Amino acid sequence: MNVSLLSDATTILLLATPEILIPVILGGVSLFLLQIGMGQAQTKFKLALVGLGIVLLLGSFAFHFMDAAPTLPKALQLAFGMLSVFGAVGLLSFREPIHAALGFAVAVLSTAGIFLLQAAPFIAASTIIVYVGATIIIFLFVLMFAQSTHPQIQDVRLTSPILAIFGGMLLLLMIQGAISTLPIAAIPERAPQRVVDLGRVMYTDYLYAVEIAGTLLLIATVGAISLGQKKRVGRTTTSASSLTPPASQRPL
Amino acid sequence: MxxxxxxxxxxxxxxxxxxxxxxxxGLYMTFIERKLAAYVQDRVGPNRVGPLGLFQSIADGIKIFLKEQVIPxxxxxxxxxxxxxxxxxxxxxxxxxxxxxxxxxxxxxxxxxxxxxxxxxxxxxxxxxxxxxxxxxxxxxxxxxxxxxxxxxxxxxxxxxxxxxxxxxxxxxxxxxxxxxxxxxxxxxxxxxxxxxxxxxxxxxxxxxxxxxxxxxxxxxxxxxxxxxxxxxxxxxxxxxxxxxxxxxxxxxxxxxxxxxxxxxxxxxxxxxxxxxxxxxxxxxxxxxxxxxxxxxxxxxxxxxxxxxxxxxxxxxxxxxxxxxxxxxxxxxxxxxxxxxxxxxxSRWWMTILSVAILVLSGMANVTMAQKRIQRKAASRMAMETQYS
Structure with a gap:
């Protein structure tokens, strides 16, 4: 692509068609309602409104995809997309931490579903293993011990709601513009030997990237272990091992 | 379509x-498990319902569905x-x-x-x-x-x-x-x-x-x-x-x-x-x-x-x-x-040799380390006793 970033941005801004603007404005309304919902007690009605806004937003996306006859993969893709957005909204707006974590799980699982539809089963499976399997379980593990009956006021009070709404709207505008200008890859009909191909590409063309990522993870692991260890020096113990006299007192 | x-x-x-x-x-695994447990513990196990107690699982299944639904x-x-x-x-x-x-x-x-x-x-x-x-x-x-x-x-x-x-x-x-x-x-x-x-x-x-x-x-x-x-x-x-x-x-x-x-x-x-x-x-x-x-x-x-x-x-x-x-x-x-x-x-048969060698060697190393740990503990206890007695 020979177009610079700036002209890309101006192209997106020039694409102010109703098709793009309506979802952006609806998204802004959703964000507004979401923030009110987070600030006050009665959330259910407002959450429903947020959901409605997002359904309308996705409906506009659906027009992009549904230009031809509706097929099962397209319907599934739409359903997965909606589910993932609902999950994300749930993650942000549920009071109970465990419900929020479940919302995130739903979002990630439906993203994996979209990967599956794009004939990328390996990515789908590894997304589930890494995010839903490991990350959220650790997350839940922590949450179970941090049960609080009332949410902290810092968590629900917003410092600058107007800025957040406009920032969110700008982000939506950019995503919408990008989606409507960039070519969307077609869903491959059938992809045999995908995992083998992926492995070959990863360990030939992208060998350095894979190795560097692996090294980084190793360093992170070593760092986590060394940070997590308690300092041995100066530790006061009352355990059975303290019965052993210190080295200076022991006979040689 | x-x-x-x-x-x-x-x-x-x-x-x-x-x-x-x-x-x-699932139902019959419960039955088999109970029978096996009975065999291990020298009992008879479920034998009342049907021949050899075979209908026990079905009776259990019906009982489960008819049970009161308790939600604390x-x-x-x-x-x-x-x-x-x-x-x-x-x-x-x-x-x-x-x-x-x-x-x-x-x-x-x-x-x-x-x-x-x-x-x-x-x-x-x-x-x-x-x-x-x-x-x-x-x-x-x-x-x-x-x-x-x-x-x-x-x-x-x-x-x-x-x-x-x-x-x-x-x-x-x-x-x-x-x-x-x-x-x-x-x-x-x-x-x-x-x-x-x-x-x-x-x-x-x-x-x-x-x-x-x-x-x-x-x-x-x-x-x-x-x-x-x-x-x-x-x-x-x-x-x-x-x-x-x-x-x-x-x-x-x-x-x-x-x-x-x-x-x-x-x-x-x-x-x-x-x-x-x-x-x-x-x-x-x-x-x-x-x-x-x-x-x-x-x-x-x-x-x-x-x-x-x-x-x-x-x-x-x-x-x-x-x-x-x-x-x-x-x-x-x-x-x-x-x-x-x-x-x-x-040849992949080298894997057999390697697997067995890994298992045996790690087992031996484990035992040796455990023995050393026990000996060290005993020695330090002895030393303490001689010092404080």
Whole structure:
């Protein structure tokens, strides 16, 4: 692509068609309602409104995809997309931490579903293993011990709601513009030997990237272990091992 | 949209068989387990209902459905009701890629004894779903709003996360040698005779897989999350009636899946001396292979049940130590041996020698270290006594 970033941005801004603007404005309304919902007690009605806004937003996306006859993969893709957005909204707006974590799980699982539809089963499976399997379980593990009956006021009070709404709207505008200008890859009909191909590409063309990522993870692991260890020096113990006299007192 | 019935009827039949088989199998596994327990403990076991007590499970099933639905007042109701369903759903989902009868690796028309044939990521799918199966337990334990349930759930959490790693490590060898993640292909690669069974050249991996999979399916000696002596009943303390049975059913489904996987991945699946090569189209050949597979799986199930009544439950630190200090290092060493064999393009029988050598040497090192530790402790106690006396 020979177009610079700036002209890309101006192209997106020039694409102010109703098709793009309506979802952006609806998204802004959703964000507004979401923030009110987070600030006050009665959330259910407002959450429903947020959901409605997002359904309308996705409906506009659906027009992009549904230009031809509706097929099962397209319907599934739409359903997965909606589910993932609902999950994300749930993650942000549920009071109970465990419900929020479940919302995130739903979002990630439906993203994996979209990967599956794009004939990328390996990515789908590894997304589930890494995010839903490991990350959220650790997350839940922590949450179970941090049960609080009332949410902290810092968590629900917003410092600058107007800025957040406009920032969110700008982000939506950019995503919408990008989606409507960039070519969307077609869903491959059938992809045999995908995992083998992926492995070959990863360990030939992208060998350095894979190795560097692996090294980084190793360093992170070593760092986590060394940070997590308690300092041995100066530790006061009352355990059975303290019965052993210190080295200076022991006979040689 | 046209519906291709030639494609759909085998799929529907495979699903109906699994959905029908799993609950009945769950009920009868309880019966078999009780009979085996009675045999081990020199009792008779259930023998009142029907011939040999065979209708006991059916009576139990009817009783479960007719029981009063008790929902304690202090639980988080929605999650509390949702959790057993999630548990069973994940357990059933993992069967989708496991061939429960003979199925050729090459795609073809007609009935095949697997719900999702030819899944390119078979084993990875299994690992993904088994990592989800902790959700049922965790949510159930949390939603019960009860300290003991929560303890059980957190134990299950740590256990699931820890034992996923040795499972992955133990399966890498077979995957690397066969060059596929597809379970049907992994079975077909063992089809040329009994010497081709993966167990012979990956004995250590088979051991690691079996132990870790047992821990993942929450069976004794690894059922720390439902440890009666410490936790009343564990994560399902607040559950009763059909909600409790869904948890139990999920556990038995895991047990069946683990047994199937052990047989399919390490003991040649439906192959047997004299019964080699791809599955032939005749009904008799199909049925004989099915019987062979069923017998092998039943043997593994019986072995797991005997383990329950033979071994005492681990202590919690022993459980974690077994995963992190025992199975994971062994798995990594096994993988290292495999890498050496693959790099030098050597015969895979070197793997057998290496596996046995790794197991024996690590065992010897462990014993030596334990002896040294005991000697050091004794010496320091002696020194203390001489000093203070």
């Amino acid at each position: 046209t519906i291709d019935w030639n494609f759909l009827w085998p799929l529907g039949a495979a699903m109906v068989i699994v959905l029908g088989f799993v609950p009945v199998a 007042s202090h639980v988080h109701k929605s999650v509390y009701l949702f959790a057993p369903t999630i548990g069973l759903m994940c357990a059933m989902l993992s069967i989708a890629v496991v061939p429960y009868g003979p199925a050729n690796a090459e795609p073809g028309p007609g009935f095949r004894a697997i719900i999702a044939p030819g899944v390119d990521i078979g084993i990875l799918f299994l690992l993904a779903i088994s990592s989800l199966s902790a959700y049922g337990i965790i949510l159930g334990g949390w939603a019960s709003n009860n300290k003991y349930s929560l303890f059980g759930a957190t134990r299950a959490c740590a256990q699931f996360i820890s034992y996923e790693i040795p499972i992955g490590l133990s399966l890498l060898g077979i995957i690397a040698m066969t060059g596929s993640l597809n379970i049907e292909k992994l079975v077909a690669a063992q089809g040329d005779g009994i010497v081709n069974w993966n167990f012979w050249w990956q004995p250590l991996a088979a051991l690691i897989f079996f132990v870790a999979a047992l821990a993942e399916s929450n069976r004794l000696p690894f059922d720390l999350s439902e440890c009666e002596q410490e936790l009343v009943g564990g994560f399902h303390t607040e559950y009763s009636g059909i909600k409790f049975v869904l948890f139990a059913l999920a556990e038995y489904t895991h047990l069946v899946t683990v047994s199937f996987l052990t047989v399919l991945l390490f003991f040649g699946g439906w192959h047997f001396p004299g019964l080699t090569g791809p599955v032939d189209a005749t009904v008799a050949g199909f049925l004989i292979r099915w019987v062979v597979l069923a017998v092998k799986v039943s043997l593994v199930v019986a072995f797991i049940m005997q383990l329950r009544w033979t071994l005492p439950r681990f202590r919690y630190d022993q459980l974690m130590g077994l995963a992190w200090k025992g199975l994971i290092p062994l798995g990594i060493l096994n993988l290292l041996g495999l890498v050496i064999v693959l790099t030098f393009d050597a």
